[in-house]
Amino acid sequence: MPEPLHAVPVNLITGRRGAGKSSVIRRLLAQRPADQCWAVLYNDVPAAGEQTPEPEQDGVRFSLMADGCICCSAQVGLRVALTRLLREARPQRLLIEPSSQARIHEVLKQLADRWLAPVLEVRATILVLNAAQHAGAPLAHDLDRERIARADVIALHPGGKTNGDGMASLERNLAMLAPRATIAKAAFAGLDTALLDMPAREVRPHFYSGG
Helix, strand or coil, rough: CCCCCCCCEEEEECCCCCHHHHHHHHHHHHCCCCCEEEEEEEECCCCCCHHHHHCCCCCEEEEEECCCCCCCCCHHHHHHHHHHHHHHHHHCEEEEEECCCHHHHHHHHHHCCCCCCCCCCEEECEEEEEEHHHHHCCCCHHHHHHHHHHHEEEEEEEECCCCCHHHHHHHHHHHCCCCEEEEEECCCCCCCCCHHEEEEECCCCCCCCCC
16 A cells, blocks of 8 residues: 655645746646656636646646636535545645636635645745736736735746836836745746745644644
């Protein structure tokens, strides 16, 4: 019988729909150590023009959970989907792309419940931010602000034809809203996998106690 899984590193890859989350995940997977298996759980059907990686990719297991937002209507489904994916893949790392409507603090609470906390170790939450989506009214939406406030790494890319002044203004706003987050500029083209192992700043509720 295989040994029980313990402290599998897990990263949330968050952002607006169409921000480029799936593209960032593909680039992270391309840097995966050859001797490791990674697992990816999607909760967002890709936007037009985006594609999820093919499930036949060597060393990577994928699961698409498209029957509800994992922070509200599909909480039990998340636990079931994760349990199945972890059991079948036995990965060395898990990436989760929550729905663009998900409240990140609610997802983190679920990852800290009594069933998942012994198995998972939450590492850096990555926010993929496409500057072009914020032109004219940057960071005004409460979901944007919640994602920014809980991000450990912000993968910022210009998108479209965002000019230098627009990027500078956005960076200033980010520095005020998330002074402790690491901003990885132009990360859309490739995010250093070392950033995945940054410790999560978010303090998880202690729903689980061993024994």
